[in-house]
Amino acid sequence: MQKILDDINELMAANTDRGKVADYIPQLACVDSNQFGITVVLADGQVFSAGSSAQLFSIQSISKVFTLTMALGKIGDALWSNVGREPSGDAFNSIVQLEHEHGKPRNPFINAGAIAVVDAIMMGHQPKETLAEIVQFVRYIANDSSISIDDKVARSEVETGHRNASLAHFMASFGRIKHLVDCVLGTYYHHCSIAMNCEQLAQAGMFLALDGMHQNSTNRVVSAQRARRINSLMLMCGHYDGSGEFAYRVGLPGKSGVGGGILAIAPGKASIAVWSPGLDSVGNSKLGTEALEILVQQTGWSIFGH
């Protein structure tokens, strides 16, 4: 495994077509695109890394996997009355679908859906309390108490967040947002600004590779069925309107963020985190996707074969 990751790291270092760093959030725009990191945690707990795997980055939309897990824990299937489970077929920030479907977002991983998920877990609390709870949960599943929010990125997002404000107010106009829109948005921006490195992120994904079990204990994070369902949502909707492409090329459930990170799950085999800031045209890490494609070819981990 170490050899595979070293080879991938070398290949990626030589790759000159690295995509484009997200520029709509000022704090992300200044990240150096010449970085690449990867970590694989096997089901038995062994950890392999290559490249800048210890470098912190903004996990952005990957956080949506964690808040979705929390929301299902808090209100269960009631969540699905306000959020759908289908691929959107549109860009991550599209509002067209919302109008056609009475303010109900297509799935929990497009921006509108993730905002609705945040609203669902607030349960009357203030943003500060909710954020503390989210960070606490991420630290628990990653087994790392050092994980925290990068306030500079959070503030940077708030300032450029008209599109998300539009989505939130739109849903609110259909009664689908229960808390004050500004509170929900503040919580949303901050949880997207959690900073993690590949090693932490791969650890945080382990419960999804282990049918819901926590990796360092006999505790269960979620039921086996719920872990599988979260994986299915990641596969169907985890890469915005590039989800079909990712399933076709990589063949693993995965969730990307505009910070350049991707969390991918090989059920029963491994949790994988990869990071490279340059994005492709639909907003997914370009080298990250390529690295995962090679990794799956080498390991045969595609969920579509045996």
Added chain:
Amino acid sequence: MQKILDDINELMAANTDRGKVADYIPQLACVDSNQFGITVVLADGQVFSAGSSAQLFSIQSISKVFTLTMALGKIGDALWSNVGREPSGDAFNSIVQLEHEHGKPRNPFINAGAIAVVDAIMMGHQPKETLAEIVQFVRYIANDSSISIDDKVARSEVETGHRNASLAHFMASFGRIKHLVDCVLGTYYHHCSIAMNCEQLAQAGMFLALDGMHQNSTNRVVSAQRARRINSLMLMCGHYDGSGEFAYRVGLPGKSGVGGGILAIAPGKASIAVWSPGLDSVGNSKLGTEALEILVQQTGWSIFGH
């Protein structure tokens, strides 16, 4: 396994909420909805069946898996210049997406995409020749030379096919259909009218469960990579705008048809065919989906767990 299938068959027989038989194709509208059949072929070749597994039905859109396989064999990745690989987010016969994307259908399993796939495999031949080739291919992968087209259903479709004619002419207006529209449509309707039973259909799907190998020989139908990619397309797009729901509940690549059949693949483990004519609101077999959900719960075959 036989016990599981018998239990499912019994449960389904007692189920009174059976969905609604497709009524837009006259010949399908008169099928008795009180039928249910299921066949599982394990990777080692063992066959288990329950219910009306020997009853012929119209496979309809399931045929799109077979023509997609043929098209990839004939022109390879060139296919993707005229057909996409993303979930559509719309109904199976929607034309809105076509207008927004210059006549290029989102994936090979919505009607427009399947019509484009048929055009791709015609390669200058007449409908009759192309249909002979399709039937030949299905007989080969199912290892059953008795499979054939139900002409009555085919004629029934032609008469009610204005919507498909609209899709085909629309694509033709963008130069994406190379043959005469009427010839492409004729071929399309006839290949949708192949009649099979659960036993034949499950056998026909075996190459997708076996990483591309033919089940009764050392022959390879397609490469392992291609088999996995076809499975990924089935998972992402195989149940129209209910694909996310199917992935969430069942967790297997699958393709449904409005005749009430579903072909599902458990990679490395089994090929499954189920049939019950009543459909849910998005056009997928209601009892078929429920039966697969139970089967996967009993066997743990979900590709999202281990």
Added chain:
Amino acid sequence: MQKILDDINELMAANTDRGKVADYIPQLACVDSNQFGITVVLADGQVFSAGSSAQLFSIQSISKVFTLTMALGKIGDALWSNVGREPSGDAFNSIVQLEHEHGKPRNPFINAGAIAVVDAIMMGHQPKETLAEIVQFVRYIANDSSISIDDKVARSEVETGHRNASLAHFMASFGRIKHLVDCVLGTYYHHCSIAMNCEQLAQAGMFLALDGMHQNSTNRVVSAQRARRINSLMLMCGHYDGSGEFAYRVGLPGKSGVGGGILAIAPGKASIAVWSPGLDSVGNSKLGTEALEILVQQTGWSIFGH
């Protein structure tokens, strides 16, 4: 003329199918639907009224005609870089069109367009100053210094205004709103809450019937060309997605508001205000439209005949 109006008033009083009072703004929902008023001011200054023509009502979207006039006066054709001049083909609060056209609203009379117009006339000022200027302008063209804003209605709108907030933030995300979104919205809600009666409103529309001249003086409010162009926009877009219907049935430029008012212009002949709170399915005064239809039949004022 008085006879015509009296007959219309009598007919309307007997009409039991009065439409539905707007219910999404609490303060409007409690208006009694059994009211009807009409005022005609002829080009020579003669005034004729019938029914509750002295009863104040909330002019709502009719105010958009006045802010459009002000915006054209302030920045001229530069306005059209951020607002279009085509019918929208969608509901008054649709956001779909905005996404398809980069945040540029189709015309100044749908909500998004009117918000952009308000932003254009603020020119760095505070909402209070801008509102004072708007009220000042309406008093001037109506020749009536008693006209003012109904604060209760304005507050009522703010509380239910998520949809408009969504539209404003959406445009802001494309850089099309220059002032703070909350300030623009506050101004927008307040100017929609101007209270007028039919007599005042018909007077306020006189400059559009007189090719831009003020009715009580030799002053010019706008150039003849601009008055004609505002009339053309009213005809094309003044009744949301019922504009074609209004042109077909009535044949006069007109602007409706959800308060139940309609201002209609017979160029060179008259300015007409009609009010009845019950709305049809697309949000235009039901009896108001019927009254105008009869009035035009009686007078031959349609701009499509002679």
Added chain:
Amino acid sequence: MQKILDDINELMAANTDRGKVADYIPQLACVDSNQFGITVVLADGQVFSAGSSAQLFSIQSISKVFTLTMALGKIGDALWSNVGREPSGDAFNSIVQLEHEHGKPRNPFINAGAIAVVDAIMMGHQPKETLAEIVQFVRYIANDSSISIDDKVARSEVETGHRNASLAHFMASFGRIKHLVDCVLGTYYHHCSIAMNCEQLAQAGMFLALDGMHQNSTNRVVSAQRARRINSLMLMCGHYDGSGEFAYRVGLPGKSGVGGGILAIAPGKASIAVWSPGLDSVGNSKLGTEALEILVQQTGWSIFGH
């Protein structure tokens, strides 16, 4: 008037930005764009022309005004159950709106609507008979028995007509087309291929300028109300998604065709035909629109002023 037209003709001859000749119909693509003609017929019957006013051109969509008139004569308001009366907000050949509104075209002047109108006037007859009837009607209103169809253009359209075939089949799938799709389309293409010059076309429009009266007799072509309503439809929808622009700049009801012709009506004053083959970006004659804009400025004929 002659002086005005001569000046316009001179200005247009000097104009080098002439737009782009329609290229999707082969027979239209080869027309020389350096041509311009204009004819004004006053209400009293006086005729003024300038430029190539005697040169035949393909009237294309302008024919839709005449078939609409015929359809209203044959089935009256029953037409509106299958065709709407609102601006479409989309391109002339858009199918998106059709899907959203159950196959009912938004108005009689977009392609889908005009096809539905042709279906309405066929009333069980063959294309040949219907075409004879249409030509007969156009000859009658133009008072010129030499008007006929250009078969070469008609054949040229049939060959490139996949988009219209798509629209027709789409409507047929909702039961909105009663005759064989191929017959309706054949009739549609041929009636679009009527060849007229500016002098004939301006004469043909006279009944719309005269509140429905035939220009050379005491006969009435349609009622005054119907003439006004047709004018209103021309204003609202006569220039596809450039209708608002035309109303704003010209201020007259008008109908354009991709052959470069425009018929404009100044109610009570004149019928105007103008022709220049170069089109603007939405498919309306570029010089034709500019010529009408100048003509209206010179004459004050805008329906939005006095």
